[in-house]
Amino acid sequence: MKKWNDYMLKTKMFVTFSVVSLFIVILTCLIFYYKNVSDIKNQTVSLSDTITRQFSRTVELYIQDIEKLSVSIFGDPVLQRSLLDHYQSKNDVEQNEIELTINKRLFTHLQPRPQLQSIYLFALDNVVYYVSKANGPKVSFSLLDEFWYNNNESVMRNKFFLLPVTEEDTGGGRQEKVISFVRNINRIPYREIIAYMKININVKVIDNMLVHSDSNEVERNMRVFIVTEEGNIVYDNKNELTGRTNIDLDTSIFAGESRSGDMIWNGKQYLYTYEKSDYTKWNTMILIPNDFLLSKQKKSQYILILVGLLAMLLIAVVSYILSHHITLQLRYMMKKMNRVEQGDLNQRMEFKGNNEISRLSRIYNNMLDSISRLISEVYESKLAEKNAQLSALQAQINPHFLYNTLNIMKSISRIRGIEEVAEMSESLAELFQYSMNNLQHPVPLREELNHIGNYMNIQQHRFSDRFELSCDIPEALRKASVLKLTIQPLIENAINHGLGKMKTGGCITLSARRNGDNLVIEVTDNGKGMDEEKLLELQRSLHSPFRINELRDDMHGIGLQNIGQRIRLFYGEKSDLTIVSSPGRGTTVKLEFPYQTYEQEEKEAAVHEHIFSGR
Incomplete structure (x- = not known):
């Protein structure tokens, strides 16, 4: 095993930087994780407490509104007079008129409020007046049938009280869960009780008070209860325990000072918050399962792990780059010296500054100057001789x-x-x-056509009347800009490879047309054509990387690959060269590239030269 001093300087720096930085990252991630877990719990408790207080207050305001309704019924002079007439009526006709009057007044209070199920007036002689939204038949009952009336002393003492959830028949065999608001009705202006009133409220109205938000994860996972002091469930947002009692819910927490904490219910751990209403004496409780908090913590944990891994990777990369950069000059010097050792005396080191490496590099350079000067003189003399010979050869051709x-x-x-x-x-x-x-500069299409005319003039003298050239090019397109020697080689290939063995009747057609923003030039011959194998081979060669030694070959003639590469280099991906051929039916070569007039090309070239020359 190597000792620490035996490792390369680059390795030691990389390991040191990485270990120190990774320790800091891990410590930071751990601190952030525990802080984040605590924040998640505190935020959840705060949000749950806010929802609890708002919901409790909303229910309280609604019950206050029901109390106001009861007061308006209580003080209705028609009802007061009708109740007094009820006790003084002597026959059934008068009683029916009183019942009709009372029910009509009750109906005017019931109908505008869709959340109310029914309103009852219990006379002291066990006669009951009521209106209900149920469609079922009228049911006979009396004040003595009401369980709450047994505690008459309590009824007398309280202005009103709320009964636990019960079920009321709404007709058709349907039952609706209702909350009952009960109060006595006193004779005005006297304080004697002349009747009792019960208003049944559909429990569904409480569900509408709870704001549902699918975007809030806490609200999607929380359990909301309204619980009486006796442990009766007035409301359950899951609609599973509404109206039930003895559900093993620890009501002792309502007597404590803390309004939030942890509890176990049905074998599961929950975080709870509650709010007690002094008005209704109900307790609004929200339970949030610990599984939800753990899932939030796991998300935070996964994010921290991912961030930690990315930070470790970044630190490793930065440490490597830093150590690499610091030791780069030393490794560069070693590399230069190795090449000199192998006989390459042209290596020089150029380090600016006045540090140790810079001084060493200058001494090293001075040692090689004299030898390099001699080698340079010999090389320049031979190069001058070679250039003279090349110039003489060029002059001849x-x-x-x-x-x-x-x-x-x-x-x-x-x-x-x-x-x-x-x-x-x-x-x-x-x-x-x-x-x-100037092969690289474009020219007007008419100049390329003149060049083709000169070429065909020579070929006509060579082949006489074996073939003819037909041009179908509108006058408007003859001013189009094209690269030099992109069309004439296609004519030459058509003659040499398409019509070369034909004795008579050869025809070459040159046409040009617009295709949207592109110019399309086609050269078609009626020669022997190519079979599928040769056509595929030619198409592969046209799309293969450009190589100088493939500009001419025996099978494809001159310039096809050269032309394709030139138009792609000049016009970009919008250009193309395609070939269509079949045996005995001739060959068509199509060039397609962006259309532009020669005058436009010259103007753009002049602007380009002006910008880059700074004039």
């Missing part, structure tokens, strides 16, 4: 020399009356002049 020679041949041929040779010399001279320079 200078295109201007060939162009001038062809013009001389043309003049001599016409002086001696050999017009055919003069015409071929002139066409060949124009071919040389056209292709002499």
